[in-house]
Amino acid sequence: MHATDSRPLAGVTVIDLTRVLAGPFCTLLLSNLGARVIKVERPPDGDDVRTVGPFVGGSSLYFSALNYGKESIALDLRRDGDRIVFEQLLDAGDVLVENFRPGVLERLGYGWTALHSRWPRLVYAAVSGFGQTGPLRERPAFDMVAQAMGGLLSLTGHPGGPPARVGVSIGDIAAALFLTVGITSALFKRHETGRGTMIDVAMFDCQLAILENALTTHLATGVVPGRLGTRHPNIAPFQAFATRDAPLVVCAGHDGQFAALCAALGCEAVVRDERFLTPDSRRRNADALEAELESVLRTRSCAEWLAVLERAGVPCAPVNTVADAVRHPQARARHMVVEIDDPAIGTLSVAGNPIKLADVPEPTGHRPPPALDADRGAIIAWLANRRPST
């Protein structure tokens, strides 16, 4: 399989102790890049999200979206027999990923010092709410806790209104992506050193890392950024506007785009207005600019304006629902919805891999999400067969 698999992580084996979202999203991405992911689940129930609905054919869609392409074995790491199997997996594995609370794996005898001395090539990746160090290290966290603690919740929503959660679990997803970067970087480094490392990623830290200039600007100026509805904090016009019917997103940040926008809207006076002459003056006069542009945009429908602005080369968009987005011809052309034949669900549709590589064809025939312990027999047989060669 490896010889004909051009994916970059083909040949890499990931031992995956993760549950719920941040960890499984990371190992899903590793799987999509070619790694073999062996999901080690705790009996008798396995990954917590197997019980989170909605369900189709008795299977959790939440679990399915995150765990296709992986294998499953149920192991209780407090039982000697299961520990032997787990240690054989570590003998065979390149990467161990977990998202327990800090200290849990150490209490089971698999802390970093123990792991690194026995399996020096193993890359050990841990993702947690607040990280392995610091006063909050043992504090439990889920997505909304990270969004709230890290400041993102305070920035999302309309001015004067309550904060809004980012509509996907960006607390988990950002951490999963940084963790994946850490893992692939550590595997790269291992070629040179022959040794693995430990990667410690905190959901909280990742929320700070994605604040980009909100953090920098606050610490330089003391101004506390707030909620801006659909506006960008630094660029205008860069937001959703009302039209006669549906909202229309327009991003015309630099002078050329702004001139093209004003010409397309037929409001040449705006482009000569001294309040709107430079990117910085447009940012400072964003209220006035919104009023000027919206008075014109309200005269026609969103679809009419989209046609006008697309012809003029002005970046613009409708506010697509998930239904619109997944059916867009661009999503189809990019293979961003993948169908998997699932014994319980029937046709399971999941998001494709957004990392397109010149020498890797779009994958087909993904394994369906595994039933708990579904691959025990095959995994045990593989471990038995590979033992003599190590």
Add this chain to the structure above:
Amino acid sequence: MHATDSRPLAGVTVIDLTRVLAGPFCTLLLSNLGARVIKVERPPDGDDVRTVGPFVGGSSLYFSALNYGKESIALDLRRDGDRIVFEQLLDAGDVLVENFRPGVLERLGYGWTALHSRWPRLVYAAVSGFGQTGPLRERPAFDMVAQAMGGLLSLTGHPGGPPARVGVSIGDIAAALFLTVGITSALFKRHETGRGTMIDVAMFDCQLAILENALTTHLATGVVPGRLGTRHPNIAPFQAFATRDAPLVVCAGHDGQFAALCAALGCEAVVRDERFLTPDSRRRNADALEAELESVLRTRSCAEWLAVLERAGVPCAPVNTVADAVRHPQARARHMVVEIDDPAIGTLSVAGNPIKLADVPEPTGHRPPPALDADRGAIIAWLANRRPST
């Protein structure tokens, strides 16, 4: 420098043609992981965000947040002399990153086929709004266009209210993170094959990839997900609640946490209520559950409840502002705010690297963000000195 630098990408040289956000965020992360990043900027103005305010000491904070640690050289790729320098950089580089619109670099003579035949080891990473293929490939896009086209905008905000932008540029940032995973994976693979690859990441695709179960559930059930305020679509209670003063986030998804929450609030009747017996029934009766819990939570302040719930081990949080978040003792303990001595700004504070590695000390003494073309002399001298050895 490389010999004493334990960071995983030490020794990797990145030739960076990117501007604005998605590309620079990616190369910032590569720099934080040890890569040398040479930012190739177009004269006479360089990266567009150098003109985006707010400014301190004449320097853009937006630019500074994304470009510290990098070197700058100004090259016009339409001029022969500058093309020679650029090609020497490609001789010396491991990775080329760009975020032009598809076709721009090819028209300059540096399309993938040309690059790969002349520099077969070079990893070429391109990030764009819609990708290198598909009907929208030439369409311009910025963050809000991606958030709107990909469905995330439609999911963010309060029910019955208008959509809200995610308060940071998650359209760019998600693409930057997937691109970085692609680059590090391709560098890993290159050890085996000796050859680079091309990575094609689209902001739009990345928005679909982070929809996780919103996409899967929609395609399985036909239900179009909408805006839920601060609620999670699949888990309850997992949201912000009103207290006597400020909002309080509580995430008590599984049975044990839910029982602990109800005990801490003194509402044991709720935990026995048949509408709330299982995670799935709590999800289905989230309105009623919110009303029950909020009637209790409104009786005391957010700070009082935080103390109670933290003692009870229930995941909870205040809605921190950016000011609260960056000054949190946990942020300090994790080195998530880094200070850089900048000639124009004075002390520039930026987000730290959230990928903590066991064998890598927290870096100090980052280079400040470069003035345009600031490193020309040193880069030209370095290229001249290395030429004989290639």
